[in-house]
Amino acid sequence: MRPLVWTIVILGIGSVLARMSTAGAGVQSQSTAQKDFLGHGGGCIAIQQEQSGAVHFEVFAVDPSLGALTPITAYFISVLITGQKVPVWEALGEDSEAVHRITYGASPPGFKDLIGPEQLIPGVTYRVYVRNHGIGALQRTFLHVGTEKRNGCP
Numbered sequence: 001m002r003p004l005v006w007t008i009v010i011l012g013i014g015s016v017l018a019r020m021s022t023a024g025a026g027v028q029s030q031s032t033a034q035k036d037f038l039g040h041g042g043g044c045i046a047i048q049q050e051q052s053g054a055v056h057f058e059v060f061a062v063d064p065s066l067g068a069l070t071p072i073t074a075y076f077i078s079v080l081i082t083g084q085k086v087p088v089w090e091a092l093g094e095d096s097e098a099v100h101r102i103t104y105g106a107s108p109p110g111f112k113d114l115i116g117p118e119q120l121i122p123g124v125t126y127r128v129y130v131r132n133h134g135i136g137a138l139q140r141t142f143l144h145v146g147t148e149k150r151n152g153c154p
Contacts, residue, residue, distance in 0.1 A: 042061055042062055042064075042135050043059065043060065043061055043062060043072070043132065043135040043138040044059075044060045044062050044069065044138070044140075044153035045057055045058070045059055045060075045128060045130060045138055045139075045140040045153075046058045046059075046060060046150075046151065046152050046153050047128070047140065047142045047150070047151040048149075048150050048151075049142075049144065049145055049146075049147065049148060049149040049150070050148055051147055051148045053120065053122075053146050053147075054103060054104065055103070055104040055120060055142075055144065056101055056102070056103050056104070057074075057077065057101070057102045057103075057104070057128055057130065058071070058100060058101045059071070059072050059073065059074045059100060059130055059132060059138065060072060060153055061134075061135060062153060069153055071100045072100065072132050072134065072135065073098035073099055073100050073132060073133075074093075074098055074099065074100075074102065074130035074131060074132050074138075075092065075093035075096065075097060075098040075131055075132070075133065076090075076091070076092050076093065076129075076130060076131035077089075077090065077091050077102050077128065077129070077130050078090040078115075078128070078129040078130075079104065079117075079126055079127070079128050079129075080126065080127050080129075081124055081125070081126055081127075082125040082126060082127050082141055086115075087115050087116065088115075088116050088117065088118040088120070088126070089104060089105055089113070089115060089116035089117035089118065090113070090114040090115040090116065091107045091108075091111045091112065091113050091114060092111060092112055092114055093108075093110055093111050094110055094111065094112055095110065096133075097109070097110030097111060098132070098133065099111075102130075104117065104120060105117035120144045120146075121144065122144055122145055122146030122147075123143070123144070123145075123146075124143075124144055125141055125142070125143050125144075126141065126142055126143075126144055127139060127140070127141045128140055128141075128142065
């Protein structure tokens with residue numbers, strides 16, 4: 001008899017969050033998911049940190065021939081401490097909702113928190129992942145400084 005395997009995938013990202021099997025396969029870590037969730041060319045996440053500690057993410061398409069940025073939308077966001085497997089915040093746009101700018105921990109209208117949010121810690125490096133309907137997955141790391149800082153697109 002073949003063992004029953006359950007796989008949970010979020011939005012076709014290719015990320016396997018958990019794998020359970022009646023054959024005792026147990027739980028698979030997210031490290032595989034994180035390796036599969038690489039940014040595709042043509043996009044960028046700009047990050048703006050404010051004195052208050054708020055962090056804003058803006059998603060852009062990049063035209064390398066012109067060096068031009070075009071605002072685009074994201075329907076999924078995940079923020080992790082670099083090197084960790086479990087996100088500190090994750091949100092998903094329901095019914096295909098998507099927005100250009102997302103503030104950490106404040107789900108935009110039409111979005112639902114899936115995990116967290118936890119308080120960001122100054123001095124810690126985080127990795128943010130977003131999904132866009134046209135480009136796919138994008139990612140970027142940032143050092144949370146807890147004060148005003150801007151990480152624009154190259």
